[in-house]
Amino acid sequence: MVELIYKIILEFWAVLGEMAPYLLFGFIMAGFLSVFISPQAVERNLGGRGIWPVVKAALFGIPLPLCSCGVIPVATSLRSHGANRSSTTSFLLSTPQTGVDSILVTFSLLGPVFAVFRPLAALVTGLIGGSLVEVFDQDGKEETSLPAKCDVGCSNGNERHGKFYRAVNYGLITLPQDIVKPLIVGLIVAAVIALALPDDFFAGLLGRGIWPMLAMMLTGIPIYVCATASVPVAAALMAKGISAGAALVFLMTGPATNAATITTIWKVLGKKTALIYLATVAGCALAFGFILDYIFAYKGVPSTRQTHWMLPGYVNHISAVLLVMVLGYALFKSYSGKLTEKLPETIMPRTTLTIKGMTCNHCVANVKRALEECPGVVLAAVDLKAGKAYVNGEGYDLKCLHDSVEKIGYSIVK
Known part of the structure; x- marks a missing residue:
């Protein structure tokens, strides 16, 4: 053996x-x-x-x-x-x-x-x-x-x-x-x-x-x-x-x-x-x-x-x-559970979404982009490992967030 x-x-x-x-x-x-x-x-x-x-x-x-x-x-x-x-x-x-x-x-x-x-x-x-x-x-x-x-x-x-x-x-x-x-x-x-x-x-x-x-x-x-x-x-x-x-x-x-x-x-x-x-x-x-x-x-x-x-x-x-070395670091990063982009410490996320279907960093980038295209959204951060997105802004519509994510092929856990 x-x-x-x-x-x-x-x-x-x-x-x-x-x-x-x-x-x-x-x-x-x-x-x-x-x-x-x-x-x-x-x-x-x-x-x-x-x-x-x-x-x-x-x-x-x-x-x-x-x-x-x-x-x-x-x-x-x-x-x-x-x-x-x-x-x-x-x-x-x-x-x-x-x-x-x-x-x-x-x-x-x-x-x-x-x-x-x-x-x-x-x-x-x-x-x-x-x-x-x-x-x-x-x-x-x-x-x-x-x-x-x-x-x-x-x-x-x-x-x-x-x-x-x-x-x-x-x-x-x-x-x-x-x-x-x-x-x-x-x-x-x-x-x-x-x-x-x-x-x-x-x-x-x-x-x-x-x-x-x-x-x-x-x-x-x-x-x-x-x-x-x-x-x-x-x-x-x-x-x-x-x-x-x-x-x-x-x-x-x-x-x-x-x-x-x-x-x-x-x-x-x-x-x-x-x-x-x-x-x-x-x-x-x-x-x-x-x-x-x-x-x-x-x-x-x-x-x-x-x-x-x-x-x-x-x-x-x-x-x-x-x-x-490159793959080892990538493996470490994939299990570290860190956000792809941190929300500023002075800004608390107003909305947390649980998203199903994200498998890679391309998914993260597209979810982030879709959320930030909703009027009123200032910043969105996505945690691939946890399957969550954190949204901050003023006057945005929750339905817009859900629709934006679902129309690019993912689903929101409600």
Whole structure:
């Protein structure tokens, strides 16, 4: 047993070392993207009809490091601030499948072909889904989903810091908090698969073609899988006989869908859009899975992660140590239970809300923003661990607070 645990730790460290340099760089890139591509900037570009807003939504979504749970409040906020149904769907489809961090991790573990093909598949999926919604489920008369933005009183505590500070803070502190737990689980699962299963296990069990793809789809659709944390699992599955196409199906359906996501899309965008969303993910995953298998099998492109230029071993080890420090601090912060932003000591919160459904710091940011857009709200602070929001201001409407939170996909415990 001790020897087995030791081997699992060695495999865990080996995979961590391969992805660490790229993931750290991805974290930093994601931090700067969070500063220069804000939800407000996206909102300004996703209104209007036709295909162009759909294209822009897909392009905006690809580099953003948002999971399938974190993208929902962003998308519903976009919707409530003027984005049409088709561009919102395009954003929902392209965003969770990939991000700048997961693209770099994909390159490190699966090679350059996979790293290029994965965001391309996400882009096309967003374009197809958004176009289908534009044709079959166009917006009718637009409704005002959220109260108008306040001109004064709405604050953002981070604005007092410079862009560089905010980028580094998001990339190395906030974002790692959102993926640290699934990433650790993914690395452990990958290590166990690598040691416990013989080579070509899945090829003998499921064969080739559509059956392993369907198996990966049935695994990926109902559960939550992080776009970054799923990569080491996919790499381990490929090493045990799963084809590149089947691995891609898992990487597309897992991050893009789960039961909570589909339920929320059904509620926010309607039944028809939810069905188009699910059908687009499933259909595109299978189509791109077959295309990728064709590229690897018939064009002679090797599909192992050893096919690209490898960094020196000492770089991997140093990066792994740094990544462990970043993830360790993120894990500590996620359990510390501290508010994302403290209310001033001289101001007591007038209203405390208990909110269900928040899972990450993107959720916190969107709840905070929704509350602070209610007229009369001066400041809102959100405690992710406790599931509570603290609101201060003068003359705000309690119903406005409840409606603002519920219309971005969360629920108020009354």
